[in-house]
Amino acid sequence: MAEKGRKILVAVDEGDESAYALSWCLNNLISHHNSQDTLVLLFAKTPLQVYSAMDSTGYMYASSVITTIERYANDVADNVLEKASRLCKDLNTQIKVEPMTELGDPRDVICDVAHRLKVDFLVMGSHGYGAIKRAFLGSVSNHCAQKVKCPVLIVKKPTN
Amino acid sequence: MEGGVSSGGATAAPLNVLVAIDDSDESFHALRWALDNILKQKSETDQNSTVVTIAQVVEPLPRYAFPGGYVVETASKVQEENAARVLSRAFEMCRDSSLKAKTIILEGDPKDKICRAVEEMNINLLIVGSRGLGQIKRAFLGSVSDYCSHHAKCPVLVVKPPPKKT
Numbered sequence: 001m002a003e004k005g006r007k008i009l010v011a012v013d014e015g016d017e018s019a020y021a022l023s024w025c026l027n028n029l030i031s032h033h034n035s036q037d038t039l040v041l042l043f044a045k046t047p048l049q050v051y052s053a054m055d056s057t058g059y060m061y062a063s064s065v066i067t068t069i070e071r072y073a074n075d076v077a078d079n080v081l082e083k084a085s086r087l088c089k090d091l092n093t094q095i096k097v098e099p100m101t102e103l104g105d106p107r108d109v110i111c112d113v114a115h116r117l118k119v120d121f122l123v124m125g126s127h128g129y130g131a132i133k134r135a136f137l138g139s140v141s142n143h144c145a146q147k148v149k150c151p152v153l154i155v156k157k158p159t160n
Numbered sequence: 161m162e163g164g165v166s167s168g169g170a171t172a173a174p175l176n177v178l179v180a181i182d183d184s185d186e187s188f189h190a191l192r193w194a195l196d197n198i199l200k201q202k203s204e205t206d207q208n209s210t211v212v213t214i215a216q217v218v219e220p221l222p223r224y225a226f227p228g229g230y231v232v233e234t235a236s237k238v239q240e241e242n243a244a245r246v247l248s249r250a251f252e253m254c255r256d257s258s259l260k261a262k263t264i265i266l267e268g269d270p271k272d273k274i275c276r277a278v279e280e281m282n283i284n285l286l287i288v289g290s291r292g293l294g295q296i297k298r299a300f301l302g303s304v305s306d307y308c309s310h311h312a313k314c315p316v317l318v319v320k321p322p323p324k325k326t
């Protein structure tokens with residue numbers, strides 16, 4: 001019986017929590033044998049705050065600096081996505097992986113992509129700011145969990 | 161857990177799933193969605209590896225609100241029957257998807273009880289519905305799904321109600 005594959009959106013960033021969320025999802029929710037699922041790995045690049053050259057009140061970046069910063073940001077994005085894709089392939093050789101990167105605030109980017117691609121569900125890690133004893137959801141996961149229309153799986157990394 | 165990425169959970173260990181149910185359509189929708197999209201796949205590939213616990217939390221009747229003992233008894237009996245009906249319906253849904261399921265009734269405040277149950281029963285995944293309240297209503301009425309996603313010790317899957325077809 002051909003199972004219709006699910007499209008699962010996983011939000012990744014440089015932190016460990018999203019990598020843990022990704023591996024939890026691969027280990028527990030996706031079958032290892034003949035999964036038809038597609039995993040979309042989304043990395044949100046926060047845009048650089050650039051002040052126009054005419055405005056003298058803010059810092060002005062020389063264009064070469066901007067290029068370097070952008071190149072660095074792209075490298076970070078590629079690195080994160082490559083690490084995440086490799087993690088997927090290690091844990092599950094048959095699953096289809098689609099890395100993607102979008103520019104913008106993570107909260108909006110994730111909700112936007114989830115709606116645009118009509119994913120079956122969204123997987124996010126949560127940073128759980130550690131200073132406060134009782135775990136709090138990171139603001140991105142909280143915001144997305146409330147705003148997005150599809151089911152959301154929030155995976156907190158255990159503290160041990 | 162040193163350096164690199166820690167793997168998230170063993171593959172062969174059974175997955176203990178807790179589904180929080182009440183009388184509402186949203187929680188049944190959450191159960192239905194979870195059965196169709198998450199749990200069915202698991203049950204087809206590895207038999208006997210997923211255990212679904214359906215939990216319904218009933219708020220205890222306020223004893224002071226009723227005039228006499230007789231009324232309290234009838235009211236709590238009605239409550240029990242309602243709970244049993246909800247749970248058996250949920251149990252049937254699980255059975256139709258050929259999943260091992262068990263039902264429990266918890267008494268008390270839903271938010272606390274669900275999170276406590278997650279710890280005590282060693283749950284790997286908590287599934288809750290969501291009423292889709294806006295920001296303000298959430299702040300006033302309180303949201304069980306919000307609370308659980310903040311405080312539960314396991315991953316939480318929040319299933320939103322289906323979009324209303326106008």
